Amino acid sequence: MVVARASYVGGEFKSLTITGHAGYGEKGKDLVCAAVSAIAQGGLNALESPDSFEIRVEPGDYSVESKEKVSPHDQTVIETMIAQIESVAVSYPRYARLERK
Numbered sequence: 001m002v003v004a005r006a007s008y009v010g011g012e013f014k015s016l017t018i019t020g021h022a023g024y025g026e027k028g029k030d031l032v033c034a035a036v037s038a039i040a041q042g043g044l045n046a047l048e049s050p051d052s053f054e055i056r057v058e059p060g061d062y063s064v065e066s067k068e069k070v071s072p073h074d075q076t077v078i079e080t081m082i083a084q085i086e087s088v089a090v091s092y093p094r095y096a097r098l099e100r101k
Contacts (some may be wrong), residue, residue: 002096015065022095043081
């Protein structure tokens with residue numbers, strides 16, 4: 001299962017981690033993993049100030065953690081990523097989950 005965890009401190013975005021493999025299809029042809037990976041990569045590529053974040057990208061493991069106050073543009077990008085991942089999780093609840101804390 002893919003698990004995405006979005007955390008906030010005082011209502012401000014702090015971090016997003018995405019871990020695991022969906023197990024929806026065979027390796028290399030897993031629709032759920034591909035969707036979440038595309039959302040994560042696209043979102044990370046769209047960040048206006050990537051140096052404001054600690055970013056880690058490895059197979060089956062993404063994380064982005066703010067090092068400072070997030071700009072309005074980057075906040076929109078991150079919230080869009082979270083909304084898209086939530087959409088995948090709603091459509092494929094046995095294979096993906098989003099947690100907010």
